[in-house]
Amino acid sequence: MLASFLHAWNGLIHTVVHQRNMRVHLVSALLVGLVGSGIELGLAEKVTLIFCVLLIFFAEILNSALEHLVDLATRHFDEKARLTKDAAAAGVLVLATGTVVIFAAILVHNWQTVLDSGPQIARQVALGLPLALCVLVLVLPRPRSVWVDRVAVVGGAVLLAALAPRTASSVFTAMNAGLLVVAGAAARQRRLERARQHR
Numbered sequence: 001m002l003a004s005f006l007h008a009w010n011g012l013i014h015t016v017v018h019q020r021n022m023r024v025h026l027v028s029a030l031l032v033g034l035v036g037s038g039i040e041l042g043l044a045e046k047v048t049l050i051f052c053v054l055l056i057f058f059a060e061i062l063n064s065a066l067e068h069l070v071d072l073a074t075r076h077f078d079e080k081a082r083l084t085k086d087a088a089a090a091g092v093l094v095l096a097t098g099t100v101v102i103f104a105a106i107l108v109h110n111w112q113t114v115l116d117s118g119p120q121i122a123r124q125v126a127l128g129l130p131l132a133l134c135v136l137v138l139v140l141p142r143p144r145s146v147w148v149d150r151v152a153v154v155g156g157a158v159l160l161a162a163l164a165p166r167t168a169s170s171v172f173t174a175m176n177a178g179l180l181v182v183a184g185a186a187a188r189q190r191r192l193e194r195a196r197q198h199r
C-alpha cells in the first residue's frame with residue numbers, strides 16, 4: 001500500500017518537473033486557493049472549484065502518461081501518434097477553459113462579497129502573491145542555488161502560517177499547503193535528476 005502511494009507520488013512529482021503545463025496548473029491552483037481562502041464562498045462553490053482543480057491535475061497527469069506511452073510505441077512521425085497526443089491535450093484544454101469560465105461565474109455571482117471583503121483581499125494580495133512567487137520559484141526549471149529553494153520553501157510556509165488564522169476556508173488553505181509541498185518536492189527531484197546527469 002505504502003509502495004503504491006510512493007509510486008503515485010513519484011508520478012505526480014515527475015509530471016510537475018517535466019510538464020510545463022502542469023507547472024502552470026499548479027501556480028494557477030494556488031491563486032484559486034488564495035481567492036477561495038480570502039472570500040467567503042458557499043459550500044457548492046468551494047466544492048466545484050476544488051473539483052475543477054483536481055480534474056485539471058488528473059487530466060494533465062493522464063495526458064503526460066499518454067505522451068509517454070505514445071513515445072514508447074513510436075519515436076517516428078506517425079499520424080495516429082499525433083492524433084492520440086492532440087486528443088489528450090484537447091481534453092486538458094477543454095477542462096482548463098471550463099474552469100476559467102466557472103471561476104469567473106463564481107466571482108461574478110459573489111461580486112458583492114468581493115466588494116465587501118476589502119481588508120481580506122488586501123491581506124491575500126500582500127501575503128498571497130509572495131507565496132505564489134515562492135511556489136513559482138520552486139517549480140521553475142532554471143538551475144539555481146539550493147539556498148534559493150530552501151528560502152522559497154521556508155518563506156512559503158511562513159506566509160501560509162500567517163494567512164491561516166484568518167482564512168475563509170481551511171480546505172483551500174490545506175490545498176495551498178499541499179501545493180507548496182508538491183512544489184518543494186518537485187524542486188528537490190529536479191536537483192537530484194541534475195546531479196545524476198552530471199555524474
Ligand SMILES: Nc1ncnc2c1ncn2[C@@H]1O[C@H](COP(=O)(O)OP(=O)(O)OP(=O)(O)O)[C@@H](O)[C@H]1O
Nearest residue numbers: 021063067074075076077078079081082085086089
Ligand atoms: N510521434 C509523433 N508523431 C506525430 N506527431 C507527434 C509525435 N509526437 C508529437 N507529435 C505532435 O507534437 C505535439 C507535441 O508533442 P510532445 O510530445 O512534444 O508533447 P508536449 O510538448 O509535451 O505537449 P503538451 O502541449 O501536451 O505539453 C503533439 O500534440 C503532436 O501533435
